[in-house]
Amino acid sequence: MTTAAPKRELPTRHAYGETLVELGREDDRIVVLEADISKSTQTYRFAEAFPDRFFNVGVAEQNMMCMAAGAAICGRIPFVSTYAVFGSMRACEQMRTSVAYPKLNVNIAVSHAGLTAYDDGVTHQAVEDLGIVRSIPNMTVLQPCDAPSTRKAVRAAVEIDGPVYLRLTRIAMPILYDDNVDFQIGKAIRLRTGGDVTIVAVGDMVFQAREAAERLAAQGIEVDLLDMHTIKPLDVDALLDSATKTGAVVTAEDHNVLGGLGSAVAEALGEHCPTPLLRVGLQDTFAQSGSYGDLLRHYGMDASHLVEAAQRVMRRKQ
Amino acid sequence: MARGQAHDVDSLREIARQLRIDSLRMIHLAGGGHPGGSLSAADLVTALYFHEMNLRSEEPDWPDRDRFVLSKGHGCPVLYAALARLGYFDPQHLDTLRKFGTILQGHPDMNKTPGLDATTGSLGQGLSVGLGMALIGRLDRRAYRVFVMLGCGELDEGQVWEAAMCAAKYRVANLTAVIDYNQLQLDGTNDEIMPLEPLEDKWRSFNWNALRIDGHDMPAILDALRAAREHEQGPTVIIAKTIKGKGVSFMEDQLDWHGVAPNAEQLEAALVELGP
Amino acid sequence: MTTVSQPGIKDTTQELARWARLLRYDTLRMISNAASGHPGGCMSMAEILTCLYFHEMKVDPQQPDWLDRDRFILSKGHCAPILYAALARKGYFPVDELRNLRKIGSFLHGHPDISTPGVDMTSGCLGQGLSAAVGMAMAGRIDRRDYRAFVVIGDGEMNEGQLWESAASASHFRLDRIIVVLDFNALQFDGTVHEVSNPGDVRGRWKSLGWNVLEIDGHDIPQILDALRQADECRGRPTIVVAHTIKGKGVPFMEGDYLWHSLMDNDLLTSFVKEMHDELQRDPDGFDADRLW
Amino acid sequence: MSCSATRTASMRTAYGEALVEVGRTNPNVVVLDADLSKATKTSLFAEAFPDRFFNIGIAEQNMTTVAAGLATCGKIPFATSLAVFSTMRACEQVRTSVALTNLNVKIVGFYGGLCTAENGPTHQCIADLGVMRPLPNMTVLAPADAPSCKACVRWAVEHPGPVYLRGLRDGEPVLYDETGPADVSRIQIHREGNDGAILVNGFMLHLALEAADRLAARKIHITVADVITIKPIDQKTLLEIAGNVPCVLSVEEHNVLGGMGSAVAEVLAQKHPLPMRIMGVPDVFSNSGKHSLLLEAAGLTTEKIVENAVELLAAT
Known part of the structure; x- marks a missing residue:
């Protein structure tokens, strides 16, 4: 386990923007496409450093997605940036047909995932994207929880010869890992070892899960905690290993409980190791405007709800 | 084959005739496909592949080659026929169109067919793909040009106009759009379904250089392609008026021949009209 | 077409200017309260929205679902605050509710939601508003109701392909009850429209799509009223009013600065709101004083 | 449960017929198509009720939001295209204009799965259920045959709110009796x-x-x-x-x-x-x-x- 005491906070989109600049310096195949929100997605940093390799296409996400396909066909490694709502849904079919089907090395980095878009309201809160993108063949789907793992994820995305969907937060996240975190696509990171209940968390929910695990530990319940930063391909081995040991699983995601992490875990458990499961996330509802903390509480996604979910699912053990 | 070396107008006309024959044979054998839009595009595809474009069929991935994106992907039989005749693959593959395991998918798949530059079939996306290629060509300081063939019905798709606006912003003179303007879409004429005129005005309002020609008049096609090549201020669109099903009297301007394969008898009649 | 009796145009202009000023105040105060939002584009459309809600549109706040009402769609949904201000001032809900912009439990979401009293369509994802208006106008035609559908679009939205899909439809189906106002402030999120997207010949494009095109100064109330009247009279095709505006209009440090698309400096904004409050309170004839919050 | 797999029928035709049927009984039913009315058989509705049929052209995103606009005025629109375009090309429009608003719009996509076969992967759709399922407020229907497709159409008209109906093509074995299942919401x-x-x-x-x-x-x-x-x-x-x-x-x-x-x-x-x-x-x-x-x-x-x-x- 490679964790560091929280030093400061940073939105993962900032780590993305910074890493793009580093990558741009190291590899001139990197190009960045943007749809008029470069200050939000942080690609303005790349634009300043490498204006020739930055293309702001205006508010036209579908066009942007296919332009990236054209650039990838010509040997470039494009990053496409926008909000998650638009990356996964406005340009959904373009991603599927022009990027995923020809299996091009296009990296789709999207900000404002889930409730981290908080007071912008529902139109800008993507709570469906993981389920949508997961259904598309050839896609790799990532949501690292903090800045250091995001930096690693951006680099890993470049190395994968195929499309990657990288989900980022609008708001600041604590720094959990140190800079040498062993981030590998498709390999969960075990944050805590325990034998009583498994919590599988992704993205910003990793922090709620950590806090829940600490509170449960105070009650004598030991949590096996996995940072499942790769939703697809899912680290089935790590999941089964943990589920076999604990016999009870909770998933935690800033997303609808239909289609995303909870679904992926349910599929894997059903096929390999039927285990009681509770899925924490938005219970198939749209949210509303509000502060991030208020929203997590209101929709039953904060640490105390996770504690409760863990207790409930443990009662269902055989 | 380098640009302009290839053929005189008569031999181009002959090639176009052959591509029409190939297309109909392929579609007949496949038992499905889109003859109308293959025949309407035959002269344009011929002029591009056998005259205008800078290609090396023996080296399909030659980085300096001109690119072609068939945005109206359903018209692919005529493109496959052109690629086969240029030697990108054995013409025997033409008999396998749409069959399981074939390199010639129902809609173009760049990872299966040698010589194909892009995967297409969902209408409205090709101009964006071509724009990406054109921008990278400029970035890489390569002299290649990118041609995108659009159907007319496809102009209903908003994404075409997203790409049009963006291409004008970047003044990509190495990008040429060719519209196979046969004025028929699946459900009816453009005018019935969604009128397009005044089409030049529309493209000009996006700051494109717009030309209109008869898309079956070979010298006119060659002239327009030259004019597009010489226009250095930005992208050019060639609005090529064509006839759906061109060359086969019973298919010409017939909506019903958008997506139906000819049976043996119909193929025979068509081949008689197209000549030996 | 207005619910209030038709006063002389000069009086109307003065009165509408005051409403616009009040909406500006409400909007800025809401954003400074929420410490989040998009002030620049709200300011640029203050006169347009005022003329629509306080003069042109046939609406009844007592019956928000009245079937014959004119519809309004704020396609540039990020400018929700000024729409909320107009709705509150019109009487759809108490002005006091404006304090709750972007707060949990409030119906004043970050972007407009159809569940808010007076909001006819959810928006916020750019490029969709005109399509919704096309549907509304088609329904009006089927039902033989003579209501109109007004849409305010932003200039950045012209990048979105769906806008051109819907523009072609409105024209093809001859939906003359659709009136679009383009808030052409020439700035989008990342810079000027020329830097980001190159809009080309905007007027020519809408004409080529078969639209009736009018062009005005979007802060000049008589021009706005006149354009809306002409649009109403136009038959057989939809109308777009290209309204040239200034992003951040009315707030000196905001005018023409694309960075104020979003909230840049809340301390600066808050002190400006306070100044504006005091100024409105000192207003000699008391038009505004008792309306302040 | 009566089953007889002795014959096949076209689900597309069944859909078109069902639209005409509900169009006759419910004047609020309107139909939109994106230049595929002959493929989706909305052409049958267009012939019967030309005033309530809108061919939007190849513009699925616009069609979806137009349908939402119609629904705000009390209509029950059936926005019809191919599954890949209904659910993916217009994905965000379905989500924002239809699901988020919880409007009474029926999204219909034919050629679900691999049945468009020779047209290749661009036109096949194996992701539509996965794309529609995470959208809150959506109901997702995937009937097996012509009678159950008709039952889905009838059910959708009576069920206020967004519905996605996955259609197939032709030649589906008929497994239900003519009236279809009594309640398609039940397994x-x-x-x-x-x-x-x-x-x-x-x-x-x-x-x-x-x-x-x-x-x-x-x-x-x-x-x-x-x-x-x-x-x-x-x-x-x-x-x-x-x-x-x-x-x-x-x-x-x-x-x-x-x-x-x-x-x-x-x-x-x-x-x-x-x-x-x-x-x-x-x-x-x-x-x-x-x-x-x-x-x-x-x-x-x-x-x-x-x-x-x-x-x-x-x-x-």
Whole structure:
């Protein structure tokens, strides 16, 4: 386990923007496409450093997605940036047909995932994207929880010869890992070892899960905690290993409980190791405007709800 | 084959005739496909592949080659026929169109067919793909040009106009759009379904250089392609008026021949009209 | 077409200017309260929205679902605050509710939601508003109701392909009850429209799509009223009013600065709101004083 | 449950006929199409009710939001295209203009799964259920045959709120009687047995029934149930079925990720963990070719269903 005491906070989109600049310096195949929100997605940093390799296409996400396909066909490694709502849904079919089907090395980095878009309201809160993108063949789907793992994820995305969907937060996240975190696509990171209940968390929910695990530990319940930063391909081995040991699983995601992490875990458990499961996330509802903390509480996604979910699912053990 | 070396107008006309024959044979054998839009595009595809474009069929991935994106992907039989005749693959593959395991998918798949530059079939996306290629060509300081063939019905798709606006912003003179303007879409004429005129005005309002020609008049096609090549201020669109099903009297301007394969008898009649 | 009796145009202009000023105040105060939002584009459309809600549109706040009402769609949904201000001032809900912009439990979401009293369509994802208006106008035609559908679009939205899909439809189906106002402030999120997207010949494009095109100064109330009247009279095709505006209009440090698309400096904004409050309170004839919050 | 797989019928034609039928009884029904009315058979409605039919051209995003606008004025629009365009090209419009607003719009997409066959992967759609399922407020329907498709249309008209209806093509075996299932929101049990259960939808239903016959010949008696409504899934019937069997096999002409198998797995894991296996297209793009060959390549055949059922039973 490679964790560091929280030093400061940073939105993962900032780590993305910074890493793009580093990558741009190291590899001139990197190009960045943007749809008029470069200050939000942080690609303005790349634009300043490498204006020739930055293309702001205006508010036209579908066009942007296919332009990236054209650039990838010509040997470039494009990053496409926008909000998650638009990356996964406005340009959904373009991603599927022009990027995923020809299996091009296009990296789709999207900000404002889930409730981290908080007071912008529902139109800008993507709570469906993981389920949508997961259904598309050839896609790799990532949501690292903090800045250091995001930096690693951006680099890993470049190395994968195929499309990657990288989900980022609008708001600041604590720094959990140190800079040498062993981030590998498709390999969960075990944050805590325990034998009583498994919590599988992704993205910003990793922090709620950590806090829940600490509170449960105070009650004598030991949590096996996995940072499942790769939703697809899912680290089935790590999941089964943990589920076999604990016999009870909770998933935690800033997303609808239909289609995303909870679904992926349910599929894997059903096929390999039927285990009681509770899925924490938005219970198939749209949210509303509000502060991030208020929203997590209101929709039953904060640490105390996770504690409760863990207790409930443990009662269902055989 | 380098640009302009290839053929005189008569031999181009002959090639176009052959591509029409190939297309109909392929579609007949496949038992499905889109003859109308293959025949309407035959002269344009011929002029591009056998005259205008800078290609090396023996080296399909030659980085300096001109690119072609068939945005109206359903018209692919005529493109496959052109690629086969240029030697990108054995013409025997033409008999396998749409069959399981074939390199010639129902809609173009760049990872299966040698010589194909892009995967297409969902209408409205090709101009964006071509724009990406054109921008990278400029970035890489390569002299290649990118041609995108659009159907007319496809102009209903908003994404075409997203790409049009963006291409004008970047003044990509190495990008040429060719519209196979046969004025028929699946459900009816453009005018019935969604009128397009005044089409030049529309493209000009996006700051494109717009030309209109008869898309079956070979010298006119060659002239327009030259004019597009010489226009250095930005992208050019060639609005090529064509006839759906061109060359086969019973298919010409017939909506019903958008997506139906000819049976043996119909193929025979068509081949008689197209000549030996 | 207005619910209030038709006063002389000069009086109307003065009165509408005051409403616009009040909406500006409400909007800025809401954003400074929420410490989040998009002030620049709200300011640029203050006169347009005022003329629509306080003069042109046939609406009844007592019956928000009245079937014959004119519809309004704020396609540039990020400018929700000024729409909320107009709705509150019109009487759809108490002005006091404006304090709750972007707060949990409030119906004043970050972007407009159809569940808010007076909001006819959810928006916020750019490029969709005109399509919704096309549907509304088609329904009006089927039902033989003579209501109109007004849409305010932003200039950045012209990048979105769906806008051109819907523009072609409105024209093809001859939906003359659709009136679009383009808030052409020439700035989008990342810079000027020329830097980001190159809009080309905007007027020519809408004409080529078969639209009736009018062009005005979007802060000049008589021009706005006149354009809306002409649009109403136009038959057989939809109308777009290209309204040239200034992003951040009315707030000196905001005018023409694309960075104020979003909230840049809340301390600066808050002190400006306070100044504006005091100024409105000192207003000699008391038009505004008792309306302040 | 009456079943007779002796004949086939076109689901597209059934859809067009059903639209005419509901159009006659309900003047609020309007239909939109995106230049595919001959393929989707909305042309039948267009002929019967030209004033209530709108051909929007090849502009699916616009069509979807236009439908939302119509619904705000009390209409019941059926916005029709191919599955890949209805759910993916217009994905964000379905989500924002239809699902988020909870408007009474019916999104209909034909050629779900691989049945557009020779047209190749661009026009096939194995992700539509996975794309629609995460959208809150959406109801997702995937009927198996012409009568159940008609029943879905009738049901959708009576059910206020957003609905996605996945249509197929032609030549689907007719497995329901003429009126179709009485309530498409309920799981329809076609065979009952306690050795295992196959949950299935769409074109896979007749294959599952054949598989059940073959298994019965080997004295293995399984339940075969048609999950027409993928969302909200009929938990009650699903759990009743699960309570009587040791294992569950799900079979669908869709990606194994995100579709009906996922929905079943979610319910079972949460309420009644049970060994299961998810059969479907194994997370790959398919090919051009005959539908039957594509299904074979994806492992979606009667033989494979039998094989998987036997393996799953042996393991439990």
